Amino acid sequence: MKTTALLAALALALAAAASAQATTIALPADGNWQEFTVDNFVAPSFGTDWIDYTDGSALHFDFTVPAGFVATLTVVDNGFAGDTFTVRNGAMMLGATSSVATGTIAGDTVFDFDEALANPAYSRGVFTLGAGSYSINGSLLQSVLDDGGQPLNSTSGALKLNVSAVPEPASIALLLAGLGVVGFLSARARRN
Numbered sequence: 001m002k003t004t005a006l007l008a009a010l011a012l013a014l015a016a017a018a019s020a021q022a023t024t025i026a027l028p029a030d031g032n033w034q035e036f037t038v039d040n041f042v043a044p045s046f047g048t049d050w051i052d053y054t055d056g057s058a059l060h061f062d063f064t065v066p067a068g069f070v071a072t073l074t075v076v077d078n079g080f081a082g083d084t085f086t087v088r089n090g091a092m093m094l095g096a097t098s099s100v101a102t103g104t105i106a107g108d109t110v111f112d113f114d115e116a117l118a119n120p121a122y123s124r125g126v127f128t129l130g131a132g133s134y135s136i137n138g139s140l141l142q143s144v145l146d147d148g149g150q151p152l153n154s155t156s157g158a159l160k161l162n163v164s165a166v167p168e169p170a171s172i173a174l175l176l177a178g179l180g181v182v183g184f185l186s187a188r189a190r191r192n
Contacts, residue, residue: 023052027061027136029071029163033113034061038083038140040153048140048153050085061136063161070166071129073136074117075159081108081121083155084142090135097123103144105152113158 021044027034036050036059043049043056050059065071075097077083082103087094100123108121116122123142136159143151 021055022058022060023055024060024062024135027063027159027161029063029161031160031162033158033160035113035156035158036061036138037156038154048143050138050157059137061159062134063136064133065129065131065163067131068166069131069163071161071163073127073129073159073161075125075127075138075157076113076117077122077124077155077157078110078113078116079155080105080144080152081110081119082142082144083140083157084123085125085138085157086141087125087127087136087138090137094127094136095125096141097125099123099142102142105144105146107144113160 025034037053038048038050039053039056040046040048042053043051045058051057052059063071073087075085075087077085077097077100080103082100084099085097087096100121103121108119110116110119110122117124140153140155143153143155146152
């Protein structure tokens with residue numbers, strides 16, 4: 001009984017140490033891919049959260065969307081086709097990447113993020129975010145299967161951020177007025 005309690009305490013201590021250690025990366029709004037890894041053998045927690053492969057620490061991508069702007073966050077799988085991810089802002093769930101057929105290690109392999117984004121065998125997620133501060137992290141939701149039919153629980157993926165200004169209401173009103181004038185002139189020309 002003491003051995004069981006000792007093992008349970010050791011497992012809790014390892015999990016606490018793993019969650020205490022985290023790598024934070026400032027995610028630039030330049031549309032360039034930033035890679036993350038999942039590997040339950042490398043992660044100190046033995047889990048399937050996004051990690052920094054160099055030390056196994058939990059990986060968070062931080063950024064701020066200024067007032068008057070909107071961000072598009074894109075997440076994609078790569079490597080073996082068939083993995084999917086949950087995506088969170090801190091502890092709050094943003095959503096999951098698209099569902100795809102569970103792949104195997106004998107299936108498609110793509111190591112270019114843009115190529116994976118264009119390939120329907122790879123899951124992807126596009127999230128629109130308003131003004132505010134974000135700390136994006138995630139975990140493996142569905143894993144490709146190894147030769148024995150067991151989840152591999154090891155993959156990589158990437159995310160990128162684009163930020164653009166939100167049009168002002170006056171600009172939208174001017175655009176709508178212009179479209180109305182064009183419609184009126186088009187209808188008038190058809191009657192003549």
